[in-house]
Amino acid sequence: MLARQRQEVILDEIRRSGAVQVNALVGRLGVSDMTIRRDLDVLAKRGLVEKVYGGATAVVGRSTDEPGFEAKSVRAQAEKEAICALAASLVRPGTAIGLSAGTTTWTFARYLHDVPDLTVVTNSIRVADELRRLDRPDRTVVLTGGVRTPSDALVGPVAVQSLRSLHLDVVFLGVHGMADGPGFTTPNLNECETNRALVDAGGRLVVLADCTKWGTVGISTIAALDEADVVVTDDGIARDAAEVLTERVGELMVADVGENARVAE
Incomplete structure (x- = not known):
């Protein structure tokens, strides 16, 4: 050939x-x-x-471009692992948390296997499958209904309505992009509405976003930067981006990708 x-x-x-x-x-x-x-x-x-x-x-370049789950799952893998390992320290036993759809939150779900007495609400089929894999008696997993998107999110009025009746301790949100001005964004309008409902259901908002997400802008804003109580990113984040995030969000946590890789060996 x-x-x-x-x-x-x-x-x-x-x-x-x-x-x-x-x-x-x-x-x-x-x-x-x-x-x-x-x-x-x-x-x-x-x-x-x-x-x-x-x-x-x-x-990916346009504000409406939405890669599929498989395409996103091979991007920034080491960064996602480091971010999720660090973010797991924010999860307390006996709490109710929300996880949005996406490859970062899917990775994060694996770090929740050892947390006891946990209730997790998600609009992601993949996240729900990962959390149900161990079949723990002290684990409750709630999967919203909705219409499936290219990123395996369940969105639309059914998902939104189910989320509006819930009250969660913490929401962990994965995003397509983040930038000063637009905030945390997505290329999917329906997914934005569902994620907004998930954010509104949470007492605290933790955004999980690797350094490549900075400067990427989707068509629709999920939340402003200052709505995030915590942003967890990796040490590849640009200095000017870190300065903006430090100023705008409640707390910026930076994961050491090299350290996480050494621990994994």
């Missing part, structure tokens, strides 16, 4: 699922990983894909 043919196959797969992994392409196309990486380099230079660790994803 010629290089151009391989690259067309790669682009077709990214259009279909939102992301590709080098290892999977090696098996499918019968070439070396170096050949696949060169193909990805070519496509990235042409602005057709965005390279990430272990593969590539669709290019």
Whole structure:
């Protein structure tokens, strides 16, 4: 297969699922990983894909672009793990918490397995599945209804109505982007309304957002920066961004990505 043919196959797969992994392409196309990486380099230079660790994803740039769950799950993996490990210290036994949909909150759900006597409300099928996996008798998981989005969120009037009747201790919110002015944003209007209802149901708001989210702006604002009691990000956050967040949010917590990686080894 010629290089151009391989690259067309790669682009077709990214259009279909939102992301590709080098290892999977090696098996499918019968070439070396170096050949696949060169193909990805070519496509990235042409602005057709965005390279990430272990593969590539669709290019995101417009305020309405919404990558699928698989595409987002391979982005900033080490940063998400570090953020979630740090944010887990904010969860107290015996409380009721809310988790929005997304790959960061899905990662965060794994860090909740050892927290006893916990009630979790979420509009994410993936988060609910992860929390139910251990089948703990002291764990209550509430999944809202709604219409499914590309990021596996349940949204719409059914989800909003169910959230409006709840009172949660803390809400942990994953976001598409954050910036001075627009605040915390999403590219999906329906998801914004549902996330807003989730935020309103919480006594405290904790935003989980890796450093790549700074400066990204979706079409709709979920919450202003100063509505966040805590923002948990990673040590790759730019200095000027950290200064803005420190000034605007209740507390900025910065996770050490390198330290988290060492602990995981």
